[in-house]
Amino acid sequence: MILLALLIVLDQLVGIVMHKLYFSSTSGSEYETTYAFTKADADLIVTGSSKARRNYNTPLIADSLKLSCYNAGHDGQSLLFSYAMTKMLLSHHQPKIIVVELFPEELYYKEVHYDRLNILLPYYSDYNEIREVANWRGARNEDTTSIFYKLFPFNIEKIKLLSQSYRYNSMWLDLIKGLFKKQKTESGYLPLQKTISEIDKQKYIEEFELTKNRERERHIDPNKVKSLIGIIESCKQKNVKIVVVMSPVLKKYSDDPVYHLIDSIAMSYNIPFFDFTGDNRFNNLEYFADNHLNQIGSTYFSTIFANKLKSFLALNP
Amino acid sequence: MLLVASCVFYMFFIPSYILILLFTIVIDYFAGIWIENAKGKRRKLFLIISIIANIGVLSVFKYYNFFAENIEGIAELLGWHPNIPFLNMILPIGLSFHTFQAMSYTIEVYRGNQKSERNILIYALYVMFYPQLVAGPIERPQNLLHQFKEDHTFDYTRIVAGLKLMLWGLFKKVVIADRCGAYVSNVFDYPYQHEGETITFWCGLFFFAWQLYCDFSGYSDMAIGAAQVMGIKLMTNFKRPYLSKSIGEIWQRWHISLTSWFMDYVFRPLGGYRKGRDRGAINLLIVYFLSGLWHGAAWTFIICFFLFGAQLVFRLYFKKQINWLFSKLESPNSKRWNNILHTAIAFIMICIPFAFFRAHSLPDALFILKSLFNFGTGGLSIGNSSTFIYAVIGVIILYSVEIYQEYYSKSDALPEPKSTGFKFVFYSSVIIYILLTGVFDASQFIYFQF
Incomplete structure (x- = not known):
């Protein structure tokens, strides 16, 4: 009993300290997430994974469209995060347009995409908007076969979230580092500098094929489909324009069934779907750092994308 | 019941x-x-x-x-x-x-x-x-x-000891094993992306050795602790193997219940060392071949354990030469240095065959093995720096606890404060550290698959 009482007190205390540290950070990933969730007020917001963050030169797009732009892409995240992000964003701000960046294989189930949703947990008690997505961590579909799921056939994430410390799991080091590091981007855009070689490209593709073949995670994730539809419907409700985009990749995989699903969802909601994955203009290694564009590539891509978006906005004012 | x-x-x-x-x-x-x-x-x-x-x-x-x-x-x-x-x-x-x-x-x-x-x-x-x-x-x-x-009465001391063992097992699993596992996956799942990074492969291998040990011994501790809470005493399965001073000693301290099973039911019935050195060597190779097969129906496991057996056979035939080599490296005045030297070499030797255990395929394993000895290049990619640092902190804690147990307390008890009040604070802090640093997502135990 004493141990339990002490544990609760200590857990609360640690939770308070971590909360303070987290929400008072003025740089780094935590700050940028909080900014995107609660303060972003640009006309155009880009959401998505590292592909969004690295490929969309938002200052250039802003200049071209004469709109303020913010890149809310987050490294390692997926459509699940974009859904939480959109819900948070629309709760405090009505942008003119939201760009949803997708990877061609985005709708496949990936365990790691749920693991990485831990970045939502610090917002769990204060923001209702992210709770649905955060709770998916404990109700991910793949887990139904695991012995742990069968031992605890309820949403174990909700139990873990009773702990205040757990909400900051795997963050304390980053928070301490954030006190000393001043990595901050005004526009959210963070370009990559290196350039991929032909050998690295082949290695990357071979490795991708190998992992694809040994992955057991090759089924469509209903939560991701729900997220895509959720983003579209939330934007429609708030009268916010939305475009779904696939920026260039090293190798096109458009024969994949999930690609066609994305296409059909966009079509059924009458949403523009700009696919650059097979665009020959990007058939040049100078534009790639890895499967992401580098600074040269992202600048080139953003110019093309901004023009395309400008035409779209001219036709759909 | x-x-x-x-x-x-x-x-x-x-x-x-x-x-x-x-x-x-x-x-x-x-x-x-x-x-x-x-x-x-x-x-x-x-x-x-x-x-x-x-x-x-x-x-x-x-x-x-x-x-x-x-x-x-x-x-x-x-x-x-x-x-x-x-x-x-x-x-x-x-x-x-x-x-x-x-x-x-x-x-x-x-x-x-x-x-x-x-x-x-x-x-x-x-x-x-x-x-x-x-x-x-x-x-x-x-x-x-x-x-x-037998009847098992309520015994507060026994139950608390069992719970402490379970807690330490959980710590090893979620704070050390799964954290090391994140780095290991980065290296072993995409080995060709790290071509030329010799230090990355060595780090990956060391982290895998710690991951495997903490994963499996962590589960054993939880199993033994849970049984102890119910009044059942299970045998010790791991005895700080990475503090061993020779590869032979490692196998006496690693997965003791399986090693002793093979010794009792295969090695000794085959004649053990009784029928001479050559026959003993063959018996050893048979045992380690079977041990590899026990671990998994794949050539990677078989080769991995065959190499462990081969290391022991090599030691059997070249003991004098090995001792001579060590005598050149040992310091006559520092027992501590000699202990560190023997422990480090035994650890490195045991790590090398692990490349086969963890690799996805034989070509991957051979590529990793080749990269380990490609000394001309170097290079270290740490991936996510926080993951790397969390793992390093975990390994430091592991060694601190085990060195304390091995050389200071000479028992399996965890280091803890003497006063009851501080004990409560200590164990609460351990739980909070697990909550703050443990990996709670998608982590199965490696040995469940066997």
Whole structure:
């Protein structure tokens, strides 16, 4: 009993300290997430994974469209995060347009995409908007076969979230580092500098094929489909324009069934779907750092994308 | 009650697989009684029936596809095209563990070291006792069976000790093993992306060694602790193997229940070292080959353990030369330096074959092995720096605790404050650290697959 009482007190205390540290950070990933969730007020917001963050030169797009732009892409995240992000964003701000960046294989189930949703947990008690997505961590579909799921056939994430410390799991080091590091981007855009070689490209593709073949995670994730539809419907409700985009990749995989699903969802909601994955203009290694564009590539891509978006906005004012 | 809990636990996985377990339980139960009652050759006959039943189940579920694949491969090389059917089944959880535990029962009854169990429910509990059902320790009937018949009274000290062991096991699993695992995956799942990064491969290998140890010994600690809470004492399965001063010592401290199983039931019956050095070496290689096969139906496991065996054989033949080499490196004045030297070399030696254990395929393993010795290049990619640092902190904690246990307290007790008040603060802090730093997502135990 004493141990339990002490544990609760200590857990609360640690939770308070971590909360303070987290929400008072003025740089780094935590700050940028909080900014995107609660303060972003640009006309155009880009959401998505590292592909969004690295490929969309938002200052250039802003200049071209004469709109303020913010890149809310987050490294390692997926459509699940974009859904939480959109819900948070629309709760405090009505942008003119939201760009949803997708990877061609985005709708496949990936365990790691749920693991990485831990970045939502610090917002769990204060923001209702992210709770649905955060709770998916404990109700991910793949887990139904695991012995742990069968031992605890309820949403174990909700139990873990009773702990205040757990909400900051795997963050304390980053928070301490954030006190000393001043990595901050005004526009959210963070370009990559290196350039991929032909050998690295082949290695990357071979490795991708190998992992694809040994992955057991090759089924469509209903939560991701729900997220895509959720983003579209939330934007429609708030009268916010939305475009779904696939920026260039090293190798096109458009024969994949999930690609066609994305296409059909966009079509059924009458949403523009700009696919650059097979665009020959990007058939040049100078534009790639890895499967992401580098600074040269992202600048080139953003110019093309901004023009395309400008035409779209001219036709759909 | 414990038997019901064990059945429920096992059925969480694939309920129908309990029938496989029941099949071997019934066979071994009657085999035990018949061996005891029979005389002469019939005793051996019943033992063989029991062993065939157990190995048969293991062969069908674990090895059939492996053998079929290899036979098909050889046939293809010879120009034949046999259409061997493959089984599409999931391996029953912990099959290798409880099969070996069941076999040790009939062998011990045959040897006269254990009376046959007449109560089938007690015998079933011996095979199915849930804390150790899926990943050991692989118990012996002399140690475990009688405990199920004894009364277990409430003992505060014993329960607290069991809970502390469980907590340490959980710490090793979620704070160290799974954190190291994140780095290991980055290296071993994408080895070709790290071409030329020699230090990355060495780091990946070391982290995998720590991951494997903390994953498996963490589970063992939790199993032993949980059993202790219920009043059952299970055998020690790991005794700080990475503080060993030779590779031979590592195997005396690593997965003790399996190593001793092979020693008792394979190595010694084959003659051990009694029939000379050459025969002893062959026996060693046989044991390590079987140990590899026990771990998994894949050439990577077989080669990995064969290499462990080869290391021991090398030591057997070149002990003098190895000692001479060490004498050149040792310091006559510093015992501590000598301990560190022996421990570090033993650890590095044991790590190298692990490349086969973790790699996805033989070509991957060979590429990693080649990269380890590509000294001209260097290079370290740490991936996510926080993950790397969390893992390093975890490993430092692991060594601090184990060095304390090995050299200072000379016991398995965890270092803790003496005063009761501080003890509460200490254990609360450990739990908070687990909550703050542990990996709680998608982490199965590596050894569950065996």
